[in-house]
Amino acid sequence: MLVILRRFAVTNATLKVLAGSLALFLAFLLLAGQGKAGVAEVAPEESIGGRESAVTAESVSLETEGLSEPEEFNQPRMLLFSSYTFQKGDVAGEVAKQFGLSTSTLISVNNIKNTRAIPEGKVVRVPNQDGIFYSVKKGDTLELIATRHKAEVSEIKVANELFSDRINPNTSLFIPGATLPWEEEQQINGDLFAWPVRGRLSSYYGYRRSPFTGGRSFHDGLDIAAPTGTPIKAAMAGRVQSVGYDNVYGNFVIITHTAGYRTLYGHMSTIGTRSGAYVEVGSVIGAVGSTGQSTGPHLHFTVYKNGSSMNPRSVLR
DSSP states (O other): OHHHHHHHHHHHHHHHHHHHHHHHHHHHHHHHHHHHHHHHTSOHHHHHHHHHHHHHHHHHHHHHHOOOOOGGGGSOOOOOEEEEEOOTTOOHHHHHHHTTOOHHHHHHHTTOSOGGGOOTTOEEEEESSOEEEEEOOTTOOHHHHHHHTTOOHHHHHHHTTOSSSOOOTTOEEEEETOOOOHHHHHHHHTOSBOOSSOSEEEEOSEEEEOTTTOSEEEEOSEEEEOOTTOEEEOSSOEEEEEEEEETTTEEEEEEEOSTTEEEEEEEEEEEOOOTTOEEOTTOEEEEEBOOSSOSSSEEEEEEEETTEEEOGGGTBO
């Protein structure tokens, strides 16, 4: 009887162990089955490819659509200034770039007449935005000024702290984003005209001793010595106003350009253009000679601005 009870006890304990093991095994099978079912929904290769496609599509979408500029970046700004002191070797254009501005802005804000003549130590005003100053004329309105300079009325009003559209003549307004006329900026930078001929400067603009009378006289251009027959080229695009012969200038050509400029080329050996012709900068219009009142082969070159002669050196590249 004791033996039978012991066997029963052992058998009962064994059954409990077996039951526990069976339960664990069934649980394991259940979990494994769920995992397999989840993976089977999409093939491994298809799943990876699908994810890559999704990522690629999302990237393309972002690149195509872009992000909107923060609204405050595009708002009109009040005009504020800092300052800069020119150092030895400074160039106006490079100084402007340092502050993220155009050369036109630096010129206008500081009323610079010649960027090549800015002295070391000169203190200039540096605005917080691009633009130029404009002097209001009789009959001007903010709308007209904005249209003329491709600006917005709201920008002009904020920059100049205007609280109405009323403006008075001779008022100086800052026009955000506006630039100087190309000819004016080129003149101030000394880059308006190309040299009309290769040669040596033999006489400068201004007062000199006349080679014919010995007296003091005003020379209204540059004399550029060069061999007879050297090509003479138009210093700037324009229309030929006249060609002919003059007792002083000999064979000559006069070209009318934009913004009130006119150039004269004298002492030519031959004339290579005609009155009324349109010429590009660099077009050959004649050849060096010694016709008229001359001491040797050279080109006499004069630049006129609104009817008055000016020093060509200030506008030659």
